[in-house]
Amino acid sequence: MAEAIAAPLPVVRKPSRSAAERQEARAALVLSLPAMVLLFVFILLPVAVVILFGFTDYELGYAGFRFVGFDNYTELFTNRTFRRSLWNTTVYTAIVAPISIFMALGLAMLIESENIGRSLFRTAYFLPVASLLVAMATVWQYLFHPTIGPINALLALGGLPRPNWLGASTSVLYSLSIIGIWQSVGFNLVLFLAGLTAIPRDLYHAAHVDGARSAFDRFRLVTWPMLGPTTLFVTTISIINAVKVFETVKTLTEGGPNKASEVLLFTIYQEGFVYLKVGYASAMTVVFLLILVVLMFLQYRVQDKQVHYS
Amino acid sequence: MNASAFTLGRAVRLSILIFGAVIFLAPYVFMISTAGKAQSDIFSSSLSLIPQHWSYVANFTKALTRVSMTTLLWNGVVVCALIFVFQVMIAIPCAYAMAKLKFRAARLMMVLVMLGLLVPIHATALPLYVAFDRLAVLNSYFALVAPFTISVFGIFLFLQFFRAIPDDLIHAARLDGMSELGIIGRVIVPNAWPAITAFAIFSVVAHWNDLYWPLIVVSNQAYATPPLGLLYFRAAEAGDDYGALMAATLIITTPLVAAFLLAQKRFVEGITMTGLKG
Numbered sequence: 001m002a003e004a005i006a007a008p009l010p011v012v013r014k015p016s017r018s019a020a021e022r023q024e025a026r027a028a029l030v031l032s033l034p035a036m037v038l039l040f041v042f043i044l045l046p047v048a049v050v051i052l053f054g055f056t057d058y059e060l061g062y063a064g065f066r067f068v069g070f071d072n073y074t075e076l077f078t079n080r081t082f083r084r085s086l087w088n089t090t091v092y093t094a095i096v097a098p099i100s101i102f103m104a105l106g107l108a109m110l111i112e113s114e115n116i117g118r119s120l121f122r123t124a125y126f127l128p129v130a131s132l133l134v135a136m137a138t139v140w141q142y143l144f145h146p147t148i149g150p151i152n153a154l155l156a157l158g159g160l161p162r163p164n165w166l167g168a169s170t171s172v173l174y175s176l177s178i179i180g181i182w183q184s185v186g187f188n189l190v191l192f193l194a195g196l197t198a199i200p201r202d203l204y205h206a207a208h209v210d211g212a213r214s215a216f217d218r219f220r221l222v223t224w225p226m227l228g229p230t231t232l233f234v235t236t237i238s239i240i241n242a243v244k245v246f247e248t249v250k251t252l253t254e255g256g257p258n259k260a261s262e263v264l265l266f267t268i269y270q271e272g273f274v275y276l277k278v279g280y281a282s283a284m285t286v287v288f289l290l291i292l293v294v295l296m297f298l299q300y301r302v303q304d305k306q307v308h309y310s
Numbered sequence: 311m312n313a314s315a316f317t318l319g320r321a322v323r324l325s326i327l328i329f330g331a332v333i334f335l336a337p338y339v340f341m342i343s344t345a346g347k348a349q350s351d352i353f354s355s356s357l358s359l360i361p362q363h364w365s366y367v368a369n370f371t372k373a374l375t376r377v378s379m380t381t382l383l384w385n386g387v388v389v390c391a392l393i394f395v396f397q398v399m400i401a402i403p404c405a406y407a408m409a410k411l412k413f414r415a416a417r418l419m420m421v422l423v424m425l426g427l428l429v430p431i432h433a434t435a436l437p438l439y440v441a442f443d444r445l446a447v448l449n450s451y452f453a454l455v456a457p458f459t460i461s462v463f464g465i466f467l468f469l470q471f472f473r474a475i476p477d478d479l480i481h482a483a484r485l486d487g488m489s490e491l492g493i494i495g496r497v498i499v500p501n502a503w504p505a506i507t508a509f510a511i512f513s514v515v516a517h518w519n520d521l522y523w524p525l526i527v528v529s530n531q532a533y534a535t536p537p538l539g540l541l542y543f544r545a546a547e548a549g550d551d552y553g554a555l556m557a558a559t560l561i562i563t564t565p566l567v568a569a570f571l572l573a574q575k576r577f578v579e580g581i582t583m584t585g586l587k588g
Binding site: 024029031032050053107113124125127128129130131133135139140142143157182185246247250273282285292293296 | 320323324326327330331334335336337338340341344352353357400401403404406407408411412413414415416419422423425426428429430432433434435436437438439440443456457459460462465490491494515518519521522525526536537540541544550552555556558559562563566567569570571574577578581582
């Protein structure tokens with residue numbers, strides 16, 4: 001397959017290079033050509049086009065389009081739905097990312113210090129990661145059902161108020177966050193467990209000798225700094241995944257009720273692929289991409305500062 | 311620390327872990343239990359886990375007839391397999407060239423790969439959809455597979471792994487007269503199975519679960535993947551027939567969960583490797 005796409009490329013000749021080196025360079029280009037062509041066609045070019053579309057009024061189904069400058073962007077930031085969507089995504093991320101990180105860290109430390117049932121616990125917490133989210137969202141919909149759902153049945157037994165979890169605009173985002181946390185803890189947990197196992201035991205002895213007597217001191221002086229790179233990575237990926245929330249919203253709420261669960265990717269999907277307002281949705285996509293770029297940039301900055309730990 | 315003694319601290323620790331595990335597994339328990347309940351049971355006794363009227367057969371029949379589950383699962387398998395095969399065949403030669411061969415474009419390619427890592431399908435979906443619509447290739451395996459044939463993440467992962475393979479091995483193979491493709495097939499790939507397995511798990515989990523792209527390019531049940539099919543099933547299932555709905559979710563969740571339970575160690579290694587290096 002590789003040969004079918006790869007045509008022999010002219011190599012810039014430089015007298016100092018030997019025949020073997022030239023041959024090696026040519027082979028390298030041929031081997032990487034299919035990947036580079038696809039990278040260009042399916043990633044770089046579409047990104048360039050999305051940026052371009054963002055400055056047009058292009059709608060699918062209409063013949064032409066014209067350039068409208070920053071009109072889409074000014075409309076975006078005055079549009080109620082989009083602002084709502086950005087805010088909801090922020091709230092969702094601010095709930096799901098920290099809770100799923102600290103819950104995973106806590107559980108990982110508990111599992112690490114326990115010598116029975118390790119793999120059993122790991123399996124239990126990891127299972128949601130390996131499950132089809134659309135399917136499990138349906139199960140959660142049943143669990144959250146206001147009248148026949150087990151959660152409210154349990155609350156009724158305790159004489160507690162029974163919220164309309166996914167049905168009320170005041171609670172829908174929190175209910176989706178619960179599903180988001182449930183789904184992502186296992187992934188973070190497995191990464192933290194790997195990070196914890198990699199910490200040399202002698203460090204704890206050394207800390208003990210140096211007077212770190214309490215469990216909290218050991219955590220503060222050894223575990224936390226040694227886990228630095230893992231925590232940074234888990235944090236970045238948790239935030240990015242939370243920003244990308246879509247499946248549960250599409251399956252369970254369609255952004256409702258009353259736009260209370262409208263999130264970024266759902267709004268882009270709705271505007272771009274349902275209403276076919278390609279230009280407008282492209283501008284939103286650019287905002288989404290910028291958020292990802294900023295997050296990655298922040299990760300690199302922090303990583304640079306903490307190199308001495310790794 | 312005396313870990314074997316049954317101290318108070320240990321009791322607290324174990325109870326937290328067990329309590330948490332019960333909560334995390336509860337959705338599965340309710341899924342299995344509700345899949346066997348008749349409509350009347352679902353409405354009257356949501357907390358009893360054993361169905362009073364066993365309706366597994368009725369619910370599973372509904373789930374299997376309303377939407378063709380076999381087609382869904384088959385589509386899922388075909389799409390994931392095609393994506394994985396293309397990704398590996400395209401990423402491995404490129405990663406090998408970047409890791410082990412000297413050429414000028416390598417630096418620029420590294421920059422492109424790092425840029426590509428930033429871009430999820432959600433960002434490229436609009437132009438790709440417009441193009442696929444123009445080419446009239448929506449509703450096809452091609453549309454489902456094509457954008458994922460290039461995995462920059464795969465290139466990145468293999469690149470890091472290949473760098474650790476000793477150069478002597480490659481020089482020796484070259485002296486034996488092997489071509490570069492021969493070296494990839496007979497030296498690199500056999501030494502890279504851990505990375506390939508890890509990547510396989512990453513890729514299959516991601517694409518088996520993906521809803522966004524199939525939702526955009528497929529409107530015909532014949533090409534629906536499992537998540538999309540479940541959406542169709544939910545739409546076809548008017549009202550609250552949770553028995554049939556849970557039976558359908560059970561059927562659709564089982565393959566990947568079973569694969570995970572059978573190959574747990576590999577899964578966890580795979581996630582750790584792809585996770586930490588990504």
